[in-house]
Amino acid sequence: MSADPFFLLVAILFSIGLIGVASRKNLFVVYMSIELMLSSVNLLLAILSQVLGDANASVIALLLIAVIAAEAALFLAIITHLYRENRTLDSDRFKNLSKVR
Amino acid sequence: MILTLLPALPFLSILLGAFVLMLLSHKKSISLESFNVTALFFLTLALFFELITFGLHSGDYLYPSIFKNFFIFDEFAAIFDVMFLIGTIFTLLVNSDYLKSRNYFSGEYFALLLFSLFGMLMLSHAHELLTAFIALEIASLSVYALVGYHKSKKVSSEAMMKYMVLGSLAGVFFILGTALIYALVGSTTLESIALYLHNAEEKDITLLVVGGSFLMVTILFKIGAVPFHSWVVDVYHGAPYPITMYMASTFKIAIFAIALRLYLVDFATINSFWLEMLQIVTILTLIGGSFLAISQTLVKRMLAGSSIVHSGYLLIGLSSIGLGSDIAAPAIMFYLIAYFLSAVGSFGILSFIASQSRRQMSYDDFKGFANRRPYMALMMTIFMLSLAGFPSTIGFLGKFYIFSAAIESGQILLAGLGIFTAFVSVYYYFKLIAMMYFYESQTDKQKSFPLNVSTLSIALIALLVIWGGIGTSLLSFIPGADGFIDLAKQAINSL
Numbered sequence: 001m002s003a004d005p006f007f008l009l010v011a012i013l014f015s016i017g018l019i020g021v022a023s024r025k026n027l028f029v030v031y032m033s034i035e036l037m038l039s040s041v042n043l044l045l046a047i048l049s050q051v052l053g054d055a056n057a058s059v060i061a062l063l064l065i066a067v068i069a070a071e072a073a074l075f076l077a078i079i080t081h082l083y084r085e086n087r088t089l090d091s092d093r094f095k096n097l098s099k100v101r
Numbered sequence: 102m103i104l105t106l107l108p109a110l111p112f113l114s115i116l117l118g119a120f121v122l123m124l125l126s127h128k129k130s131i132s133l134e135s136f137n138v139t140a141l142f143f144l145t146l147a148l149f150f151e152l153i154t155f156g157l158h159s160g161d162y163l164y165p166s167i168f169k170n171f172f173i174f175d176e177f178a179a180i181f182d183v184m185f186l187i188g189t190i191f192t193l194l195v196n197s198d199y200l201k202s203r204n205y206f207s208g209e210y211f212a213l214l215l216f217s218l219f220g221m222l223m224l225s226h227a228h229e230l231l232t233a234f235i236a237l238e239i240a241s242l243s244v245y246a247l248v249g250y251h252k253s254k255k256v257s258s259e260a261m262m263k264y265m266v267l268g269s270l271a272g273v274f275f276i277l278g279t280a281l282i283y284a285l286v287g288s289t290t291l292e293s294i295a296l297y298l299h300n301a302e303e304k305d306i307t308l309l310v311v312g313g314s315f316l317m318v319t320i321l322f323k324i325g326a327v328p329f330h331s332w333v334v335d336v337y338h339g340a341p342y343p344i345t346m347y348m349a350s351t352f353k354i355a356i357f358a359i360a361l362r363l364y365l366v367d368f369a370t371i372n373s374f375w376l377e378m379l380q381i382v383t384i385l386t387l388i389g390g391s392f393l394a395i396s397q398t399l400v401k402r403m404l405a406g407s408s409i410v411h412s413g414y415l416l417i418g419l420s421s422i423g424l425g426s427d428i429a430a431p432a433i434m435f436y437l438i439a440y441f442l443s444a445v446g447s448f449g450i451l452s453f454i455a456s457q458s459r460r461q462m463s464y465d466d467f468k469g470f471a472n473r474r475p476y477m478a479l480m481m482t483i484f485m486l487s488l489a490g491f492p493s494t495i496g497f498l499g500k501f502y503i504f505s506a507a508i509e510s511g512q513i514l515l516a517g518l519g520i521f522t523a524f525v526s527v528y529y530y531f532k533l534i535a536m537m538y539f540y541e542s543q544t545d546k547q548k549s550f551p552l553n554v555s556t557l558s559i560a561l562i563a564l565l566v567i568w569g570g571i572g573t574s575l576l577s578f579i580p581g582a583d584g585f586i587d588l589a590k591q592a593i594n595s596l
Binding site: 014017021027030031034037038041044045048052054056057060063064067070071074075078081082085086094096097098 | 231235238249252256258266280288289338
């Protein structure tokens with residue numbers, strides 16, 4: 001079986017993530033879009049491991065999961081903190097920094 | 102067996118220090134000064150190990166039976182290590198006053214600072230793309246947390262959110278680039294990439310060029326080059342002063358460590374693919390950064406904007422490397438030191454003033470500053486002159502080397518534009534000097550020069566700035582700037 005459909009899937013997932021970061025307002029959705037992009041790269045590495053017949057890529061994918069988890073911890077912390085402080089996650093409402101000249 | 106870990110002692114002691122501080126930090130009875138001293142102890146220990154092993158392990162790999170060739174030890178990495186360590190030591194020393202004046206600091210601050218330093222040390226030694234990514238993430242994640250350290254202040258949390266969203270987005274591109282390069286080469290070690298490039302024909306390397314460009318996106322983002330600059334001013338403003346200082350100086354050096362290693366050695370044969378892209382980014386960075394810096398009224402934001410311009414000067418050096426200039430890489434290293442000293446000094450004075458009052462410092466607040474604190478105003482003037490690149494300061498020599506590299510490689514346009522933006526920068530730096538000296542103060546009371554660790558280390562940095570600029574010509578027996586350039590050249594050759 002050819003690996004091409006899987007590469008297409010990776011491309012689609014990555015693009016969905018990128019569009020999500022650019023266009024969505026809710027911080028939680030933005031965070032999920034970034035996770036989607038990272039996971040699509042992980043999928044790419046898993047496919048490459050199968051195609052090239054080399055375990056290195058699988059190991060990289062496993063290590064990346066740890067990095068993604070570390071990022072998730074920080075993201076969830078700042079999202080809950082921002083929600084507690086402002087009672088909203090709409091990124092348009094966070095304008096304190098752009099008001100100063 | 103344990104001897105193979107010997108060259109890793111600097112970063113092992115930093116890691117140990119970070120864990121010790123993290124474990125101690127839940128104890129409320131320990132004062133901030135004790136934490137500060139503990140952190141400084143581990144930093145000095147690491148610096149000591151770094152200096153005694155300097156040049157001994159050139160070209161060795163760390164524990165090859167386990168890590169294969171993921172971490173390399175050479176003089177290049179050692180020089181960068183010394184810069185990070187000295188940078189962090191200065192950051193802690195200069196801010197010891199500021200720490201006491203704010204109640205939101207705690208032991209975790211020092212632990213996070215050491216963790217991010219550990220990431221940077223790993224980054225300068227990384228000889229494999231995934232290792233570089235993980236090191237970069239260790240450093241960045243700690244810096245994200247530090248940016249939002251003032252929890253109850255809305256700007257601080259907001260800055261952290263902005264930096265995290267954009268920084269993780271840039272990080273994704275680094276790992277995507279790694280995956281693409283892996284798909285072509287079948288390995289992520291820098292050695293095999295260089296070997297592949299050496300043997301491959303031009304039509305085979307498309308994927309590598311695309312992957313390398315993605316790596317460059319991340320690097321350009323982290324140094325704040327212009328299409329990726331939108332976070333710089335806001336994040337520098339929102340972060341507490343010590344963190345702003347740390348990001349502007351030490352973190353920027355770390356990114357250049359990996360950038361130089363990648364584009365000097367491994368992608369050296371295909372540098373011409375990126376040349377035009379890099380030149381356009383440089384032009385945009387110089388012009389856009391100047392506009393940003395001119396339009397600010399807060400001094401902290403002005404320094405943030407000007408840090409983009411300084412990234413632009415460094416990028417001139419980076420594109421000169423692709424055109425085969427020998428002096429370009431040492432010039433970048435020298436400029437990093439010059440910028441680092443001036444930035445730490447000027448942010449240090451800001452944080453000193455901030456520790457005395459709670460005001461956000463705009464230009465107007467500096468009116469008559471020279472009457473109130475003549476010595477502080479003098480040192481601020483020295484730093485501003487150095488940032489603007491005035492002769493007899495270290496900033497001038499840095500710019501001199503960078504522009505010579507640009508002219509040597511035939512990039513007359515970039516050199517000319519660089520000199521032009523240096524003239525523009527005189528406007529926003531000298532505005533501050535004019536505010537300090539030529540306006541009457543509202544409260545005309547002269548305050549004495551407080552003798553403590555913060556002010557003395559700022560004075561030391563001011564002396565270093567002057568010494569770096571004129572020390573070579575006046576005192577011939579003391580090694581000066583030329584000595585460092587020779588050292589840097591030697592280190593570049595060791596790559």
